[in-house]
Amino acid sequence: MKIFFNPKILAILTIILLFTACEKAYFPQPPRPKVSIQTADLEASYATTPPITLANAYWKTADYIKVTVGDLNTKSLYPDGLLNMTGTYNGINSFNNGKTDPNVIMKAAYDDKKVYLYIEWTDNDYSPNLEASILNGPSDPLKTDNPDGWTSQGNSDKVSLAFDISGATSAAGTFAEKGCAASCHNGKMQPASGSVDLWNWDLAVSEPLGYAKDMITNATTGLDYDAGTAMMVRNKVIPGDPRSAPMYEWDGSEQRCGRPFGDSSKLDPAYYLYKKTAFIGDIVNGDMVYHNETYGCFHCHGEHGEGDGPTGEGTAFANIGFAAKWSRAGIKDFSGKSEHTGFTYWAQVPTNVQDDMIAYMKALGSIPGYYLVNPTGSQANIWTVSNVTRGKINTFNPHTVYKVLLVRDLTNANSDDIQFASPEGKSYPFGIALMDNDGKNHIGSLKQTLTFKSK
Ligand code: HEC
Structure with missing residues (x-):
């Protein structure tokens, strides 16, 4: 132990220290290249150029969370006339045919105007239908509905995020503590007080136009669309009757539509109805x-x-x-x-x-269950980018992972939206749900945290 107090050695150590300090000051090391690491919170770093494409370099090195998913809702069925719409009926054991962990990865970014959320998950087949009209279609192994005549068949793949707008609570607790569980009340997607913002990406009806569906649920009115025009309209002679005939079919012209980022896309008429004529x-x-x-x-x-x-x-x-x-x-x-x-x-x-x-x-051979219209108002502010080839949905070859970007202005003037005002250093709880050919049963995580890192 004595050695540490030896003045000679102390002097040598001091010189070495000084030397290394000098070396640092005079021969600076180049900054290490950023490598992505797994973090506990979803950390949004400040991006100097908007990372609005999946190929943007930002996403290659961004930190990420791996979301541990569990069953959120299982064993729900739709009313009469709606068939083969519950691909996530048994939760994790049904999702992607119960094959593997869906490997849900999330990344985030923000700039002076917008927040960018990246979500990736495994689902080996596209489910691009939502309540398509079929005559004498298949029966549903989970239901006893008569499939004769017109029925509405099939569901789509979806991912949904929930954010707290105004201190939502339910019997389960507050959104801040329990996340999404605070938006469930009496078995419905409805908090007991406060309101919750829902961002729903849907392969059948939101992906084609480049938006996520923007919804709100609150204590008084329950689940509803935000203000403005919805991007999807039920394609039925009697919209509320899944056994009624379709109203429209594809008119045969190219279905090219503009997208919010300014580009345009062709839409596969097998699943998307945009250019329509009476059936x-x-x-x-x-x-x-x-x-x-x-x-x-x-x-x-x-x-x-x-x-x-x-x-x-x-x-x-x-x-x-x-x-x-x-x-x-x-x-x-x-x-x-x-x-x-x-x-x-x-x-x-x-x-x-x-x-x-x-x-x-x-x-x-089925007619799409919804037709698409360009959304307006508060239903048009979550923009999306994905790796889906909308012009030709290939349901024959196995599909690997979905990659979806959700982009929104940090703030806007809508009371039905969450606001990320001066978000630097702040954290926001959120929930995430995934659906494979389903709209009722889902897997996911009730509570994750989005943190905006300082610039
Ligand atoms: C003698 C047998 C035969 C009859 C009868 C027949 N088809 Fe076909 N059809 C075929 C074959 C075989 C094909 C695949 C393309 C080919 O080799 O002709 C086909 C393909 C088609 C396709 C294209 C579908 C695709 O694969 O892309 C349409 C549309 C079609 N038939 C319509 C009709 C209609 C309408 C009738 C009744 C008026 C009819 N067919 C009667 C044999 C027949």
Whole structure:
């Protein structure tokens, strides 16, 4: 122990210390390149250029959280006429067919104007339908509903964030303590007091136009859309009746729509309805024409449009999304061409019943359950970017991960939105929920914390 008090050694140590100090001062080391590390809170760093693309360098080195997800709501079913809409029925054990941990990663950034939230998760198949209209569609293994006639089928993939607007509470506690649990009350998405802001990204109805659905839930009125025009309208003759006929179909023109960041995108008509025209034709008469002994398409396309009929081989029409991508003019044109094996059959179909038959064929293959309109007001302020190829949704090949960016102004004048005023150094609790082909059952995390780091 004595050695430490030896004056000679002390002097040498002092010199070494001085020398290293000098070295630091005179030969500065270059700053270490930033590497991403896992953090406990979701930390938004200040970004000098807006990280508005997934490829932006900011996201490569940004710190991240890995969200541990659990069951949030399970075993809920929809009312009569709404089928095959609960892909997350058994929570974690159903999500992505119970395959793996969905590996939910989040990153964040902010600049002087906006906050940027990045979310990534694994879901190996696209569920791009939401309540599509199908005639005589599949039954639902979880329900006893009669699938005959028109039903509404299928659900979409979704991610949802919840923020506290005004000190929301429920029997479970405050949002600050319990996160999302404070927005659940009497089994509904409704706090007992205060209000909660919900940001819902939805593959079927928000992704195509480049926004997240912006909703609010409060003690008095419950769950509702923010003020302004909604981006999705139910495509039904009777909007509240899932067993009514569709109102519109694709008009056959290119579905190009502008997006909030100023770019534009093509939308796959198999799943997205943006350029629309009235759904015409009598499906009862169309059924008879389709099954006509002499010229009926069933001979090759199957009794129920399942493909390969009693006379010859033909493609299936009765796949969700299949017939919707064919416009009426497209079906008429192709069916009558000599390269179509069945063209002599088509040639005999009387002109005045062609539209009835096409209505029947389209109905077997589904019509989108919603049509899209550009949102306005407080429903148009959460902008999104994703890795989804909207022009052609490929439901055949396995899909790997979703990557979604949600972007919003830090502050705005809307009372139905959370405000991030002068957020530097402040923390905001939030909840996150994920749905795989579902809109009721979800997995996720009730409470995470978003912290804005100083500039
Ligand atoms: C003799 C068999 C046969 C009959 C009858 C038949 N088709 Fe076809 N159809 C086919 C085959 C085979 C294909 C695949 C393309 C090809 O090789 O012709 C096809 C493809 C189609 C397609 C394109 C679908 C795709 O795969 O993209 C349409 C639309 C179509 N048929 C409409 C009709 C209509 C309408 C009728 C009834 C008037 C009809 N077909 C009757 C054999 C038939």
